[in-house]
Amino acid sequence: MSDAADGATGEGSALAVLDEAMREQFTWYVVAKKEFQDTVRSKGLWVLSLVFLVLFVVPLLSVVFDFLGLGQAARTSGTGVLINSIYLNLVALLLPLIAMFVGYAALTRERESGSLKVLLSLPFSRRDVIIGKVVGRCAVVALPLLAALALTALLLVSMSIPFDPVLYGLFVLFTVGLALVMVSIAVSISGAVPSGRWSLVVNFFAYFYFSFVWNSLANGIGNILQNQLGMGGAIRWQITLFVKLLSPTQAYKTLVNSRIAANTGANAERLARLEMFSPSADRATLCNDVLLGNATVQQTVFGGNRTVCQSAGNAVPFYFSDAAVFVYLLLWIGLAAAISYYTFDRVDL
Amino acid sequence: MAAIELDGVTKRFGDVEALRGVDMEVREGEIFGFLGPNGAGKTTTIDVLLDFVRATEGSATVLGHDAHEESRAIRERTGVLPEGFDVYGRLTGRQHVEFVSEAKGADADPDAVCERVGLDPEDFDRKAGGYSKGMKQRLVLGMALVGEPDLLILDEPSTGLDPNGARRMREIVREERERGATVFFSSHILGQVESVCDRVAILQDGEVVAVDTVEGLREAAGTETVLTVNLAESVEGVVAAAEGVAGVESARLSGATVIVRCSDDVKMDVLTAIEDAGGDVENFDTDEASLDELFAAYTEDEE
Numbered sequence: 001m002s003d004a005a006d007g008a009t010g011e012g013s014a015l016a017v018l019d020e021a022m023r024e025q026f027t028w029y030v031v032a033k034k035e036f037q038d039t040v041r042s043k044g045l046w047v048l049s050l051v052f053l054v055l056f057v058v059p060l061l062s063v064v065f066d067f068l069g070l071g072q073a074a075r076t077s078g079t080g081v082l083i084n085s086i087y088l089n090l091v092a093l094l095l096p097l098i099a100m101f102v103g104y105a106a107l108t109r110e111r112e113s114g115s116l117k118v119l120l121s122l123p124f125s126r127r128d129v130i131i132g133k134v135v136g137r138c139a140v141v142a143l144p145l146l147a148a149l150a151l152t153a154l155l156l157v158s159m160s161i162p163f164d165p166v167l168y169g170l171f172v173l174f175t176v177g178l179a180l181v182m183v184s185i186a187v188s189i190s191g192a193v194p195s196g197r198w199s200l201v202v203n204f205f206a207y208f209y210f211s212f213v214w215n216s217l218a219n220g221i222g223n224i225l226q227n228q229l230g231m232g233g234a235i236r237w238q239i240t241l242f243v244k245l246l247s248p249t250q251a252y253k254t255l256v257n258s259r260i261a262a263n264t265g266a267n268a269e270r271l272a273r274l275e276m277f278s279p280s281a282d283r284a285t286l287c288n289d290v291l292l293g294n295a296t297v298q299q300t301v302f303g304g305n306r307t308v309c310q311s312a313g314n315a316v317p318f319y320f321s322d323a324a325v326f327v328y329l330l331l332w333i334g335l336a337a338a339i340s341y342y343t344f345d346r347v348d349l
Numbered sequence: 350m351a352a353i354e355l356d357g358v359t360k361r362f363g364d365v366e367a368l369r370g371v372d373m374e375v376r377e378g379e380i381f382g383f384l385g386p387n388g389a390g391k392t393t394t395i396d397v398l399l400d401f402v403r404a405t406e407g408s409a410t411v412l413g414h415d416a417h418e419e420s421r422a423i424r425e426r427t428g429v430l431p432e433g434f435d436v437y438g439r440l441t442g443r444q445h446v447e448f449v450s451e452a453k454g455a456d457a458d459p460d461a462v463c464e465r466v467g468l469d470p471e472d473f474d475r476k477a478g479g480y481s482k483g484m485k486q487r488l489v490l491g492m493a494l495v496g497e498p499d500l501l502i503l504d505e506p507s508t509g510l511d512p513n514g515a516r517r518m519r520e521i522v523r524e525e526r527e528r529g530a531t532v533f534f535s536s537h538i539l540g541q542v543e544s545v546c547d548r549v550a551i552l553q554d555g556e557v558v559a560v561d562t563v564e565g566l567r568e569a570a571g572t573e574t575v576l577t578v579n580l581a582e583s584v585e586g587v588v589a590a591a592e593g594v595a596g597v598e599s600a601r602l603s604g605a606t607v608i609v610r611c612s613d614d615v616k617m618d619v620l621t622a623i624e625d626a627g628g629d630v631e632n633f634d635t636d637e638a639s640l641d642e643l644f645a646a647y648t649e650d651e652e
Contacts, residue, residue: 023451030451034437041439041476113435118489121399121429122452123421348362348402 031124031132032139035106039140044102048141051098052148059086060155078162080260083171088256091175092249096182096207102141103186104203106133107344108196116349126345134187134337138180145179146172170259177329178252182207184333185248188340194347214247219278234289237282241290241320244276251329258322267293267311269322274309283307291316350413352377352500352531353398357407360393360555367393369555370407375533380526382542383535385552391535392432394552395504399429412500423500425453428493430486432504432535438478442468442488445477446495455496466491467517482509490518494525501525503534507541519545575636576609576616581629590626594618 022029039045063082066072073081107129110116119129149172157163185206190199209217222240225231231239244250258272270291277286287295287309294312297305318324353375360368368390375381385391396402397409400420409416411423436445446459463473466487472480477488486509493501501522507515522532522545536542542549543563550560559566580587583605591600591607596615601608607628609619616635624630 023454030448033451034440034448037444038437038439114431114433115435115437117401117431117434118429118436118492120401121424121427121431121493122449123425124452125421349396 027124028128028132028135031119031128032135035133035136036139039136040143045140045144048098048102049144049147052144053151055090055094055098056087056148056152057155059090060152060159062086063159063161075161079156079164079168079171082156082161083167083256084260087171088253091178092253093211095175095179096211096249099141099179099182100186100203100207103137103183104190104199105196106137106187107190108193108199111194111349112196120349127341130188130191130337130341130344133191134184134333137187138183141179141183142176145176149175167259167262171256174252174255174259174326174329177326178248181248181329181332181336185336188336191340192343210247210249214250215244215276218243218247234285237286237290241273241276241286245320245325245328248329248332250276251325255322255325255329266315267309269316269320270309270311273316273320283309291320350377351375351410352379352412353381353533354410355394355397355407356409358394358397358404358409359406360390360397360402361405367555368397368404371552371555371557373550373557373560375531376548377531378526378529379547380522380532380545381534382546382549383533383552384542384549385535385537387537389552390555391537391552392504393555395432395502395535398502399424399427399431426499428495428498428501430489430493430501430503430506432508434485434489436477436480436485436488439476441475442473442477442480442491445488445492449492449495453496457495462491462494465494465521467514483511483514486510487514490521494521497528497530499530501530501532501534503532505536506534507536507538515541574611574616576607576611576619576633577636578607578609578620578623578628578633579631580605580607580623581631584626584628586626587623587628590622590628591619594622 019033059082063075073085107116110119116129120126124132153163153168156168186199186203189202189206190196193199193202218240221243222236225236225239245254254272254276257275258269261268261271270287270293273291274283274286277283284295284297284307287293287307291309292312292314293309293316295307295309298308300306315321351374353373355371355373358368358371359366371390371394383391383394393402397404398411398416400417400423403417412426414420414422416423440448442463443459446457446462449455450457450459459473460470463470468484468487468491472484477485480488486506490503490506493503503522506518506522510518519541522534525532534542546563548560548562549566551558551566583602587607588600588602591597591609594611594615595618597609597611597619599610600619607623611619620630620633
């Protein structure tokens with residue numbers, strides 16, 4: 001090897017060592033790296049960066065121009081108000097859609113063009129291909145997303161809005177988590193169906209169900225338990241809550257809600273879970289039996305009754321805690337990839 | 350040990366039977382031509398070897414490994430030029446070769462690969478999306494050579510190559526055999542195969558109809574020689590006279606030219622018979638049957 005080449009290897013040696021270690025440790029690593037290199041060169045990455053920029057930076061204009069009184073609220077209460085009133089619903093609605101567009105053609109395009117034949121003639125198992133694709137596409141989304149969120153943080157600080165780094169850090173963590181989950185689901189669907197058109201249709205249904213139907217589905221399951229199977233009381237509401245938490249977007253929302261309210265005391269997790277239910281739900285049972293709180297009925301100034309859930313010194317059960325919900329969210333990555341592998345491994349190319 | 354062993358391999362896609370009990374053995378270190386018309390099942394057979402599709406019945410063993418159960422071990426030691434492939438449009442040729450090199454844990458020199466398959470070094474550092482079909486073919490052939498594989502599987506390797514490219518490809522195939530590799534390649538263009546193959550198999554309608562050396566096939570098919578006789582003018586009766594000679598398979602008249610298929614040792618008898626029938630022979634030419642004609646003899650239904 002020439003001297004010049006030696007010098008070049010020396011400079012990037014830390015990266016080279018990591019690269020080497022990853023390659024030896026994980027058989028899918030080379031696929032992920034290729035996927036990332038290939039996609040990063042596409043115009044799509046620039047479009048994606050622009051989309052994230054619009055998603056996170058444009059809403060800040062509402063603070064600048066004091067739209068809906070947000071400027072005032074933000075300047076006094078800080079990041080939490082902005083996340084709660086702007087980002088939470090916007091992200092929960094649009095991020096899964098964006099992520100699915102990034103991932104839906106990951107495998108079908110290679111299958112349709114024939115580059116999959118080149119890929120699979122190399123010593124990769126089909127599992128390597130699925131995992132490598134998921135990891136590679138996740139990196140493709142995570143990069144511009146993190147950049148946009150970092151820029152947003154800088155702007156918040158420069159606009160002298162009280163900045164809560166812990167809350168914002170967790171918001172970033174959950175947001176990236178949601179993005180990765182949705183990309184994984186999209187890539188996995190593209191591995192499990194025969195064509196790009198199929199992938200688009202199935203992905204759209206997945207998005208639609210998670211975002212708009214899942215909640216009714218969970219409530220419906222609760223009703224069936226009560227009415228058809230006679231399972232009333234705590235068990236019904238436990239199962240309903242659990243099903244609700246299995247939706248990635250629902251899990252994301254309740255996690256962010258819980259962290260926004262975290263400075264109001266130990267009751268934040270409980271209230272965030274309770275918020276997932278409509279006022280017609282049995283709040284007393286939910287509070288007392290499911291979330292281990294203390295429900296009291298108070299009279300409102302208008303003369304009606306309202307159930308207030310207090311902490312009673314107990315934490316929520318660990319399986320409904322924020323940490324557990326975050327784990328449920330991330331489990332989707334593995335579950336989706338496993339289903340995809342199961343299908344993809346059996347198919348004739 | 351056999352490099353490739355197929356034992357009663359059958360593949361059905363729904364109602365369609367693509368392969369019907371294919372038996373074949375490719376020996377280590379030979380160049381094996383896999384011939385057949387389009388749609389005969391050549392690519393399906395290769396897909397079974399690489400575990401792209403799974404055989405409905407029968408077993409396939411490559412380099413001593415089961416084609417389905419131990420596919421990865423096979424592909425670690427095999428270089429493949431698939432049919433109907435595409436490259437990664439946004440990666441350069443060099444990145445493709447580096448990718449294969451990493452995937453196989455090989456330490457290939459990309460520039461050497463580029464030179465060997467005859468790609469322009471400038472093109473090599475351009476994105477492969479702008480490559481012509483022939484350039485893509487050269488690139489993927491180069492990728493197949495990375496890591497000195499024990500077996501090369503090339504599906505229609507001459508597709509899209511100009512005559513120079515096709516010649517280079519044949520040279521590479523011979524060089525790889527010299528190195529000790531087994532080369533298995535499919536083609537429907539037989540002229541390309543004839544000069545390089547140690548043995549060939551002919552596949553038709555999902556069945557192997559013949560496996561032999563090119564010479565062996567030639568003898569077996571009995572179409573050894575084509576005798577072309579130019580007459581001064583067209584004369585009636587010469588075709589019948591030629592066909593009357595024992596050992597002549599067929600004869601036909603085209604203008605003032607008689608074309609006779611016959612075994613090699615009756616050439617002079619045929620010429621005599623034509624002259625006896627009133628033909629004025631100006632000159633004649635003999636030609637060994639090309640593989641195309643052999644191939645036609647094997648794959649056309651007897652009419």
